[in-house]
Amino acid sequence: MDTVTIKDIARALNLSTSTVSRALRGSYEINPETKRLVLEYAERLNYRPNPIALSLKGSSSRAIGVIVPQIANYYFSQAINGIEAIAYNRGYHVIIFQTHESYEREVANVQQALARKVDGLLISLSSETSDVEHLRELQERNLPIVQFDRVSNELNTTKVVADNFAGAFAATEHLIKSGRKRIAHLTIPPWISITQERLAGYRAALEQYGLEYDENLVRYGTFGPDEADKLVDELLAQSPRPDAFFTASDRLALGALAALQRRNIAIPQEVSLIGFTNLNVADLLSPSLSTVVQPAQEIGQMAAERLIELIERKQKAAPPSTIVVPSHLAVRESTRVSE
Amino acid sequence: MDTVTIKDIARALNLSTSTVSRALRGSYEINPETKRLVLEYAERLNYRPNPIALSLKGSSSRAIGVIVPQIANYYFSQAINGIEAIAYNRGYHVIIFQTHESYEREVANVQQALARKVDGLLISLSSETSDVEHLRELQERNLPIVQFDRVSNELNTTKVVADNFAGAFAATEHLIKSGRKRIAHLTIPPWISITQERLAGYRAALEQYGLEYDENLVRYGTFGPDEADKLVDELLAQSPRPDAFFTASDRLALGALAALQRRNIAIPQEVSLIGFTNLNVADLLSPSLSTVVQPAQEIGQMAAERLIELIERKQKAAPPSTIVVPSHLAVRESTRVSE
DNA sequence: TTGTAAGCGTTATCAT
DNA sequence: ATGATAACGCTTACAA
Numbered sequence: 001m002d003t004v005t006i007k008d009i010a011r012a013l014n015l016s017t018s019t020v021s022r023a024l025r026g027s028y029e030i031n032p033e034t035k036r037l038v039l040e041y042a043e044r045l046n047y048r049p050n051p052i053a054l055s056l057k058g059s060s061s062r063a064i065g066v067i068v069p070q071i072a073n074y075y076f077s078q079a080i081n082g083i084e085a086i087a088y089n090r091g092y093h094v095i096i097f098q099t100h101e102s103y104e105r106e107v108a109n110v111q112q113a114l115a116r117k118v119d120g121l122l123i124s125l126s127s128e129t130s131d132v133e134h135l136r137e138l139q140e141r142n143l144p145i146v147q148f149d150r151v152s153n154e155l156n157t158t159k160v161v162a163d164n165f166a167g168a169f170a171a172t173e174h175l176i177k178s179g180r181k182r183i184a185h186l187t188i189p190p191w192i193s194i195t196q197e198r199l200a201g202y203r204a205a206l207e208q209y210g211l212e213y214d215e216n217l218v219r220y221g222t223f224g225p226d227e228a229d230k231l232v233d234e235l236l237a238q239s240p241r242p243d244a245f246f247t248a249s250d251r252l253a254l255g256a257l258a259a260l261q262r263r264n265i266a267i268p269q270e271v272s273l274i275g276f277t278n279l280n281v282a283d284l285l286s287p288s289l290s291t292v293v294q295p296a297q298e299i300g301q302m303a304a305e306r307l308i309e310l311i312e313r314k315q316k317a318a319p320p321s322t323i324v325v326p327s328h329l330a331v332r333e334s335t336r337v338s339e
Numbered sequence: 340m341d342t343v344t345i346k347d348i349a350r351a352l353n354l355s356t357s358t359v360s361r362a363l364r365g366s367y368e369i370n371p372e373t374k375r376l377v378l379e380y381a382e383r384l385n386y387r388p389n390p391i392a393l394s395l396k397g398s399s400s401r402a403i404g405v406i407v408p409q410i411a412n413y414y415f416s417q418a419i420n421g422i423e424a425i426a427y428n429r430g431y432h433v434i435i436f437q438t439h440e441s442y443e444r445e446v447a448n449v450q451q452a453l454a455r456k457v458d459g460l461l462i463s464l465s466s467e468t469s470d471v472e473h474l475r476e477l478q479e480r481n482l483p484i485v486q487f488d489r490v491s492n493e494l495n496t497t498k499v500v501a502d503n504f505a506g507a508f509a510a511t512e513h514l515i516k517s518g519r520k521r522i523a524h525l526t527i528p529p530w531i532s533i534t535q536e537r538l539a540g541y542r543a544a545l546e547q548y549g550l551e552y553d554e555n556l557v558r559y560g561t562f563g564p565d566e567a568d569k570l571v572d573e574l575l576a577q578s579p580r581p582d583a584f585f586t587a588s589d590r591l592a593l594g595a596l597a598a599l600q601r602r603n604i605a606i607p608q609e610v611s612l613i614g615f616t617n618l619n620v621a622d623l624l625s626p627s628l629s630t631v632v633q634p635a636q637e638i639g640q641m642a643a644e645r646l647i648e649l650i651e652r653k654q655k656a657a658p659p660s661t662i663v664v665p666s667h668l669a670v671r672e673s674t675r676v677s678e
Numbered sequence: 679t680t681g682t683a684a685g686c687g688t689t690a691t692c693a694t
Numbered sequence: 695a696t697g698a699t700a701a702c703g704c705t706t707a708c709a710a
Binding site for chain 2: 003048050051052053055056061070071072073074077078080081084088093094095096097098111112114115116117297
């Protein structure tokens with residue numbers, strides 16, 4: 001016995017497929033008795049509507065597309081986790097696409113998502129993306145879109161982001177309060193929205209505490225591996241040398257930590273390190289590393305919730321807004337030490 | 340101008356949909372001129388076949404289902420990364436399902452994957468799963484299945500696994516050679532295949548070097564957080580106390596590391612620690628932690644390759660086999676130190 | 679070589 | 695209240 005279709009039920013019960021369909025979806029006026037019969041039989045045969053047929057029919061695919069730079073990344077995998085949790089108990093499925101930070105692949109993925117008739121799209125932009133025409137097109141076709149984490153303001157959609165400004169502010173403030181004066185900022189490519197926000201938070205904190213902003217103390221990395229070493233070198237070459245590092249990603253935090261260790265620079269006696277990261281294992285492993293923990297999972301959840309909301313009440317829903325999810329500063333004892 | 344269908348092309352070129360279809364898929368005898376015309380026009384309009392319609396038609400959905408315990412896990416996210424890479428350049432899409440280590444959800448996911456007409460299934464069993472009827476059923480329907488990582492021998496499919504035995508053997512051997520005599524093994528639930536294999540490797544190494552196997556030195560955790568502390572306590576209570584820990588998962592390795600640090604037990608002067616893990620950040624962060632690195636990505640790739648092979652030549656393909664991907668022992672200087 | 683028509687599973691429209 | 699039919703986009707016998 002293969003998959004049961006409406007047709008099977010109709011045949012068995014001597015009804016038409018339309019009647020069965022109506023009974024199943026409770027719609028329209030239908031004889032309660034017939035309905036009961038159908039429902040019962042369907043239950044017994046473990047009938048499951050064919051989502052493919054439903055999508056083809058045009059209604060809804062009960063699938064949402066998620067486009068992220070990469071899955072093998074603690075932040076995004078946590079976000080996806082949050083998304084999947086919400087989607088799952090609202091009856092949606094999640095189709096995942098990776099851009100690998102490539103604009104070209106992002107465009108291809110958007111096409112594919114469209115072709116697969118996803119009911120909505122959750123996207124975090126690739127670092128290569130500056131032109132967002134491919135998304136605007138979708139919007140014009142009325143496909144609900146929610147941007148999260150790496151968002152573009154060129155695009156008028158609901159956005160869900162971490163509070164990068166506040167997080168960076170808190171981190172920098174914490175370093176200042178523990179006595180640091182020359183705080184280096186090791187960050188990710190400048191054209192990404194979150195980079196700007198974090199930089200702004202960093203600058204605001206410096207300013208508020210009367211420290212001068214020195215652009216020589218800021219270094220931009222890419223997302224590649226093993227670059228922290230070089231950047232740390234450049235920063236340490238400054239005179240006077242930095243007494244603290246504030247890093248903007250997992251990789252940079254770990255890279256900087258390793259780089260400092262290799263140079264036998266004691267943390268936090270000589271240099272403090274604080275990472276904007278979500279790698280909470282960092283917490284576990286190193287008592288030297290305070291972190292601004294990013295609420296990856298919450299962001300995923302919120303984004304999914306908003307998206308499903310948009311999907312389900314397609315009518316003029318709430319206008320696009322930006323939801324800012326607070327970041328949490330996790331301070332380790334050791335960064336508290338002031339000289 | 341919305342999505343282009345075969346019908347649009349047919350109408351524009353004054354052909355029938357079947358001709359267009361044939362031209363597009365190059366099949367059958369068809370007038371080269373017509374073919375050229377169709378292809379050209381299709382190209383110009385950026386025609387993309389509707390995968391939904393294709394699936395409904397029954398041929399192939401060009402999607403593969405991937406069922407894993409959880410995404411927010413370094414191992415699985417890397418494996419998925421490998422899978423996606425292969426799938427992508429073979430033109431397949433990846434639909435991901437999480438079981439959250441629940442048997443019930445695994446069954447539901449399998450159903451869903453089936454309903455979505457995936458062309459094949461890649462699965463890593465939940466820790467709750469012992470009964471594999473839900474998968475056997477799929478097999479009977481001729482759906483290609485490849486198991487990876489957490490596999491069941493009850494099921495006669497191709498399997499792709501890390502070399503857990505050799506990895507555990509190498510780790511234990513390394514500890515013994517660096518002078519350790521009482522090596523504790525902190526591992527995951529006993530009924531999972533990989534646990535058994537690792538335990539066997541551990542025992543084999545002990546035996547080969549004439550050390551006695553002491554079951555009091557073996558502790559089984561779950562996948563929950565924060566359990567390492569308790570287990571480490573139990574182990575340290577042994578007399579004489581263990582001089583090395585060999586742990587079987589990321590979480591246990593990090594947990595043990597933190598637990599030892601909290602108790603001010605010097606690594607590796609007092610106790611050596613070696614983890615069976617794939618968390619290569621551990622490498623970066625702690626010079627104290629040697630690891631048996633699991634080839635998560637390679638496993639994903641191999642599994643995807645095998646699956647697509649099965650999908651594409653459905654005829655009696657190669658019989659199910661088990662592919663064992665080597666694990667690599669990454670030794671840190673500090674574990675080399677012998678007292 | 680090309681066209682016609684049926685069918686994949688479902689729902690919406692129109693009859694009855 | 696229920697049934698027949700068309701339609702979603704595509705492929706594939708079968709005809710021509």
